Amino acid sequence: KERSPVSGSPTWRRQVLFPFLLPLFCGALSEQILYSIPEEMARGSVVGNLAEDLGLHVQDLLTRNLRISAEKQYFTIDKETGNLLVSDRIDRESLCSQNPLCVLPLEIVAENPLNVFHVNVMIDDINDNPPHFPQNNIVLQINEFVIPGTQFGLESAIDADVGPNSLQSYQLSYSEHFSLIVKDKTEGKNAPELVLEKSLDREQQSSHLLVLTAMDGGDPVRTSTTQIRIKVTDANDNPPVFSQNVYKVSLRENLPPGTSVLKVTATDQDEGINAEITYSFKTLRDIGNKFMLDHQSGEIKSKDPIDFEISSSYTMSIEAKDGGGMAAECKIILEIVDENDNTPEVVFTSVSSSITEDAEPGTVIALFKTYDQDSGENGEVTCLIEEKVPFRIVPSSNNYYKLVTDGALDREQTPEYNVTITATDRGKPPLSSSRSVTLHIGDINDNAPVFHQASYVVHVAENNPPGASIAQVSASDPDLGPNGRVSYSIVASDLEPRALSSYVAFDHEQLRAFELTLQARDQGSPALSANASLRVLVGDRNDNAPRVLYPALGPDGSALFDTVPRAAQPGYLVTKVVAVDADSGHNAWLSYHVLQASEPGLFSLGLRTGEVRTARALGDRDAARQRLLVAVRDGGQPPLSATATLLLVFADSLQEALPDLGDHPAPSEPQAELQFYLVVALALISVLFLLAVILAIALRLRCSSSPAAWGCFQPGLCSKTGTGVSPNYSEGTLPYSYNLYVASDSQKTRCNFLTMTPEMVPPQDLSKEASLVVSVTDENNKLSSKCVASTRVTFSECLSSTNGANCRFPPNFKDVIYSIPATQAYPQNLNIYIYESTITKFFSCILMGFQMYYQ
Numbered sequence: 001k002e003r004s005p006v007s008g009s010p011t012w013r014r015q016v017l018f019p020f021l022l023p024l025f026c027g028a029l030s031e032q033i034l035y036s037i038p039e040e041m042a043r044g045s046v047v048g049n050l051a052e053d054l055g056l057h058v059q060d061l062l063t064r065n066l067r068i069s070a071e072k073q074y075f076t077i078d079k080e081t082g083n084l085l086v087s088d089r090i091d092r093e094s095l096c097s098q099n100p101l102c103v104l105p106l107e108i109v110a111e112n113p114l115n116v117f118h119v120n121v122m123i124d125d126i127n128d129n130p131p132h133f134p135q136n137n138i139v140l141q142i143n144e145f146v147i148p149g150t151q152f153g154l155e156s157a158i159d160a161d162v163g164p165n166s167l168q169s170y171q172l173s174y175s176e177h178f179s180l181i182v183k184d185k186t187e188g189k190n191a192p193e194l195v196l197e198k199s200l201d202r203e204q205q206s207s208h209l210l211v212l213t214a215m216d217g218g219d220p221v222r223t224s225t226t227q228i229r230i231k232v233t234d235a236n237d238n239p240p241v242f243s244q245n246v247y248k249v250s251l252r253e254n255l256p257p258g259t260s261v262l263k264v265t266a267t268d269q270d271e272g273i274n275a276e277i278t279y280s281f282k283t284l285r286d287i288g289n290k291f292m293l294d295h296q297s298g299e300i301k302s303k304d305p306i307d308f309e310i311s312s313s314y315t316m317s318i319e320a321k322d323g324g325g326m327a328a329e330c331k332i333i334l335e336i337v338d339e340n341d342n343t344p345e346v347v348f349t350s351v352s353s354s355i356t357e358d359a360e361p362g363t364v365i366a367l368f369k370t371y372d373q374d375s376g377e378n379g380e381v382t383c384l385i386e387e388k389v390p391f392r393i394v395p396s397s398n399n400y401y402k403l404v405t406d407g408a409l410d411r412e413q414t415p416e417y418n419v420t421i422t423a424t425d426r427g428k429p430p431l432s433s434s435r436s437v438t439l440h441i442g443d444i445n446d447n448a449p450v451f452h453q454a455s456y457v458v459h460v461a462e463n464n465p466p467g468a469s470i471a472q473v474s475a476s477d478p479d480l481g482p483n484g485r486v487s488y489s490i491v492a493s494d495l496e497p498r499a500l501s502s503y504v505a506f507d508h509e510q511l512r513a514f515e516l517t518l519q520a521r522d523q524g525s526p527a528l529s530a531n532a533s534l535r536v537l538v539g540d541r542n543d544n545a546p547r548v549l550y551p552a553l554g555p556d557g558s559a560l561f562d563t564v565p566r567a568a569q570p571g572y573l574v575t576k577v578v579a580v581d582a583d584s585g586h587n588a589w590l591s592y593h594v595l596q597a598s599e600p601g602l603f604s605l606g607l608r609t610g611e612v613r614t615a616r617a618l619g620d621r622d623a624a625r626q627r628l629l630v631a632v633r634d635g636g637q638p639p640l641s642a643t644a645t646l647l648l649v650f651a652d653s654l655q656e657a658l659p660d661l662g663d664h665p666a667p668s669e670p671q672a673e674l675q676f677y678l679v680v681a682l683a684l685i686s687v688l689f690l691l692a693v694i695l696a697i698a699l700r701l702r703c704s705s706s707p708a709a710w711g712c713f714q715p716g717l718c719s720k721t722g723t724g725v726s727p728n729y730s731e732g733t734l735p736y737s738y739n740l741y742v743a744s745d746s747q748k749t750r751c752n753f754l755t756m757t758p759e760m761v762p763p764q765d766l767s768k769e770a771s772l773v774v775s776v777t778d779e780n781n782k783l784s785s786k787c788v789a790s791t792r793v794t795f796s797e798c799l800s801s802t803n804g805a806n807c808r809f810p811p812n813f814k815d816v817i818y819s820i821p822a823t824q825a826y827p828q829n830l831n832i833y834i835y836e837s838t839i840t841k842f843f844s845c846i847l848m849g850f851q852m853y854y855q
Helices: 019-025 050-054 092-096 497-501 654-663 670-703 707-713 795-800 828-854
Strands: 033-038 046-049 067-069 075-077 083-086 103-110 115-124 137-143 151-153 167-172 178-186 189-196 207-216 223-233 246-252 260-263 278-281 291-293 299-302 313-321 327-337 345-351 364-371 381-385 391-395 400-405 416-425 432-442 455-461 486-493 513-522 529-539 547-550 561-564 573-576 578-580 591-597 603-605 611-614 625-633 641-650 740-744 749-753 771-773 817-819
Touching: 033 046, 033 050, 046 050, 050 083, 067 075, 092 115, 103 345, 151 327, 167 178, 167 189, 178 207, 246 260, 260 327, 278 291, 291 313, 345 416, 345 432, 364 432, 381 391, 391 416, 547 641, 561 573, 573 641, 591 603, 603 625
Parallel strands: 033 115, 137 223, 246 327, 455 529, 561 641
Antiparallel strands: 046 083, 067 103, 075 083, 103 115, 151 189, 167 207, 178 189, 207 223, 260 299, 278 313, 291 299, 313 327, 345 364, 364 400, 381 416, 391 400, 416 432, 486 513, 513 529, 547 578, 573 611, 591 625, 603 611, 625 641, 740 749, 771 817
C-alpha cells in the first residue's frame, strides 16, 4: 500500500511493484506490508494505518505494547489511532546514496502474545538536489594544429537524486569551433566531451570561453553551470597514450595507509616538453579522500583505511597530459575485497517479564536480532546457547530469532537462568560475540509442605504446667510467598476429640501414650498439604506414694494380727508386706524397712520382697506379743513412703493367742519397755539409798546421843546453825530438780527436806505423767512412826512392790508418795526427765548422807 503525499486525507491506492523489484521482495510478500512515501515529509505526517493493515484492534494497542524496533527511529506509532507517523527528517540521499531503490525495513513488535510484523517503507526520491560540477572553471589547452573532430573529455556533473530527478543532459553555449557530445563512460553516468568542429588559429584567437550547463529531469528542472576556458597553444601533434584503457584491481580492505594500489603508465611520441606527461584525477568526489596519485609516476596509493562496509568498489578516471596540452584518459575500477573484520552483534528487542514454571515447551520468552556488517559468508551468522538450559533458539526471518522454552521449568531448583547467546559468523577465521539475558522464573504452588520427619516421638513428663510446650514440629515448603507460607493443625488423634481437649496436664497413671496426626498446609490456590504422626509418651514422675495392700486394717481402723508358732525356727516366713505403687520404673521400685520393733533382732525383713521371717528362735524372756512398724519406700527422688503395722502373736493356736490379745489391747513399744527398766533401776537405787540412810542414822545415834546430830533434818534448807531462816514455798510445788537441797558450812552440815503438803500440789493429769511428792514435817525433831495405806503407795514400797505396802518412816517425815498409773505408758521425754531429775538427785543424796554421817 502507498499513502498519497498529495492529499492530506488518508487516501490509499494499490501499488504494483516493478518487475525488476519483485525478486527483492519475493520472500516477504506473503507477510510483509509495503508503504511508499516521498522523502523530506514533515514530522507527524501519516504513512498509513498500521493497526488496520495488521488486523489489530485499536483498543488493544496499549495492552499489546505495539512498538517499532529499529536502530534509528524515523517513524512512530500513534497508540490512539494506530497510524504510522513520520517522526524525523528522511533524506533518501543520506540513506541510500545512489541506489535507485531505497527501502526502510521496520520490525513492529507486539506483546501478549509476542509477535513480530515486518513492514517496509519505500522512500521515493524528490528533486531536492540540483546537479553541480566539481569545479566552477575548467581550463583546457588545445594546440592549434589539432585536427577537427578531436574530442576533449570534461568532468561530469554530480546529482544526488536518482531516476528522473537525476542528471539527464548537458547544454553547451554557442561556439563555431566546438560542439558537445555525451558519452556513457562510468557505469551509467553520462560524461560530456568537447569536440573540435573547426580548426583553431592561435594567431586569430588565442582563447575561447564556453559555458557548460547540466540539467536534471525534475519538475521544475534544476541546473548547474561551469565555465570552460580554452587556451590555444602551439602545435603538439601526438597525445599521450595509456597502456590500458581500463584498469581493474582487487583490493583487500583494512590495508594500512600508504599501500600502493596501482601504477598507470602513459607514453607520448613527441619529444621535449610535449613528451613530458603529468597525471591527475579526473573524478574527484570522495576519491581524493581515499587515494593519492603521484603526478609524475602515476602511482596510486591508499590515503585512508579502506572499509568494505563503507564502499565495496571505487571507479575513477586518470588523465595523462603532455607538455603540449594534449591529454588522454583511462578508467580504473577498484574492487574492495571484504575481510571478516566485524563481529556479529545480538540485540534483544523484547524479553518477557513473567515466566512461570508451568510454562509449556515452545513458549516464546524473548525476541532478538543479529547484525553483521560483513558480506557473504563473513556476514552469515548462526546463534547457539552453549550452556545446558531448558531453552532453545528458533530462527524467524530477517535475522530475527525467538528464544523459546525447551523443557520443564522448576523454580525451586533454579529460580533464574543466565542465558548466554553466542552469535558466530562463517568467516575465516570466524568471529563471535555473546550476549547474556537473565530470565527470572515465576513461582506456582507446585510443592506441598514436607515435614522434616515422617513421624515424631516426644517424651513429656506428667504433671506438666498448663500451656507448656510438649513438642515442636517443622515443615518446609520451597515455594514463595503464600505458596510457601505454612500453617499447622491437628487433624486426627487416637483419642476422642473431647478427651484430647480436656487434657490440660498429663497424668502418667491415666494416659501413658497417645498419637496425633499433624497437618502442614500452605496458603496457595489450591492449597497443598502433608501429614505427619506425632506419638507422645507421657513420662512418669514420683507423684504417688506406695499403697499397702497387706496387712489391711480392720473395720475399726486397727491393725490385724498374725500368729507365729512358738517353735518357729530362724528363717520361718511369718508374713509378707504387700504394697503397690501407681508410678512406674524406679518410682515404683519398692523397698521395705523396719522402723520399730518390740524385739529388734527377732525378725528380719526382705528389702525387696517385703517378707517377714524369724531371725532367731523365740526366747523365754521374749514377749508373746510383738509389734513391727514397717516403712515401704519407693525409688523416686525424693522418695515417697507408707507405713504398715504388723501385730505378731507367738502362739500355737488361735485359742491360745486370744487371751494375750484381750490382756494387752495396746501393743508394747520399745519406749514402754525402756521405761519399765528405768522404774526398776529407780526402785533399786531408792532401796539402797534408804538402807544407807537408816544405817547412817543408827550408827550416828549409837556413837552420840547429842540431838545436834539431827540438825540436818531441821526446818530450813541447809542453813547455818542458829539462823532459823527457811525459804517460803507456799505458792506451789517446786520443780523436781529442787525437791532435795544440800548445803554445808564450816561448822555443821544439815540436810533439810522441803515441806510440801499434798494440798499444795496443783491438780495434774496423772494419766500423762508421774508425780513425785516429798513432804517433811518438823515435830520437835523427834522420830515417830506412822503407817499409811493408800492407792498412792510410799516411795520405798513403790519401788519394790506392785500392789503397795505399809511402811514406817521416822516421825519427822511424812509419806513420800510416788504414784505411777498402772496402764499408761510414759512419754519418752518424761522417762529422760525422771532419769535426770530423780535418779541423779537420789545418788547425790546418798553421797550427802555418807558425808553427814562421817561429820
